[in-house]
Amino acid sequence: MSTHFAVVSPRASRDGFRRRRHLVACAGWVVSLLALVGSPGSARAAAYEGFNYPVGPTTNLSGGSGLLVPWQNSSTSSSVVAGSLSDPTGTLLTSGNHVRGNQSFTLNNYLVDRPTSGELWLSFLMRRESTPLGFSGLLTTTSDTGAGTFFAGEPGSNAGDGTLVISNGNDPQAVSSGVPFEANRDYFLVTRIQIGQGNDPATLWVNPTPGVTPTTGGTTFTLSDFGTRPVEVQLLAGVGPGVVTHFDEFREGTSYLEVAPVAPEPAALGLVMVGSLLAVGRRPARRGQMPLQPSGSRKGSGTSAGAQLATGWSLRAGTSSSLMP
Numbered sequence: 001m002s003t004h005f006a007v008v009s010p011r012a013s014r015d016g017f018r019r020r021r022h023l024v025a026c027a028g029w030v031v032s033l034l035a036l037v038g039s040p041g042s043a044r045a046a047a048y049e050g051f052n053y054p055v056g057p058t059t060n061l062s063g064g065s066g067l068l069v070p071w072q073n074s075s076t077s078s079s080v081v082a083g084s085l086s087d088p089t090g091t092l093l094t095s096g097n098h099v100r101g102n103q104s105f106t107l108n109n110y111l112v113d114r115p116t117s118g119e120l121w122l123s124f125l126m127r128r129e130s131t132p133l134g135f136s137g138l139l140t141t142t143s144d145t146g147a148g149t150f151f152a153g154e155p156g157s158n159a160g161d162g163t164l165v166i167s168n169g170n171d172p173q174a175v176s177s178g179v180p181f182e183a184n185r186d187y188f189l190v191t192r193i194q195i196g197q198g199n200d201p202a203t204l205w206v207n208p209t210p211g212v213t214p215t216t217g218g219t220t221f222t223l224s225d226f227g228t229r230p231v232e233v234q235l236l237a238g239v240g241p242g243v244v245t246h247f248d249e250f251r252e253g254t255s256y257l258e259v260a261p262v263a264p265e266p267a268a269l270g271l272v273m274v275g276s277l278l279a280v281g282r283r284p285a286r287r288g289q290m291p292l293q294p295s296g297s298r299k300g301s302g303t304s305a306g307a308q309l310a311t312g313w314s315l316r317a318g319t320s321s322s323l324m325p
Helices: 010-038 266-281 303-311
Strands: 047-049 078-081 098-101 105-110 118-128 135-141 149-154 163-167 175-180 187-195 202-206 219-221 232-238 245-253
Touching: 118 135, 118 149, 118 232, 135 187, 149 187, 149 202, 163 187, 163 202, 163 219, 175 202, 175 219, 232 245
Parallel strands: none
Antiparallel strands: 047 245, 078 098, 098 245, 105 232, 118 187, 118 245, 135 149, 135 232, 149 163, 163 175, 187 202, 202 219
């Protein structure tokens, strides 16, 4: 049995070390740029459901995150349909399809996280194709008696009817935002519940700008106590036959940016891809070598050719935009 040893020159070892160091630096550069592209509004929600399921019946809706079980559906009238709803600015990050129902239906689930203090933020998108008598919105509850219930949406009666309100599900006590609920319009609703001792104020913002935390405005309701039980969430519509309601992009988190993330700009995503390719593909010049020069900028008869051979890159004659390894 014979043993063979590979002898590596000090220069080759140094070159390998430089290449590895270069790749590590490139990887760090790409990660930093990705973080830049994703902000503001790129914080991850504690719970998320974009309803990006195959078009068809709302069965086995279990692809969300931060939710205890698959969504439970009270009716066969709802289905997953193509495309996402959007906020008025068109900048909210969305993931694909959404849920549509043509009469009363409820999708209910439970949050995995159970905050006991601080702020709880909730958001969702909603549209209704007509506005007859009925209600639709998001119900968040920790109580069977209504004491720990919060409702954001359009109520079915009383003074707030026909507008978007915040309440405990009891229409006479609802506080109206003053924003009319109109047919065939997408609405982006964001609620903040401030959990503490006694009743917990809940503030509703209608169509706030994604990625920019609101510091003023909003409509506040103060008659509910968040309670201590598990948090149930319901996307629900109580309407007559043939009245179509749409829901999309449910989020729950501890900050506004978690529930109102901004979609990255296409140009920024392209910059990440191009930068990644250039960073990984570029070899650092060895010490004492000349950098590659375009064919039209040679200063001597042998300089550019020598640099090309030494670095392993060549510039195709007549096509200055095509680099060939």
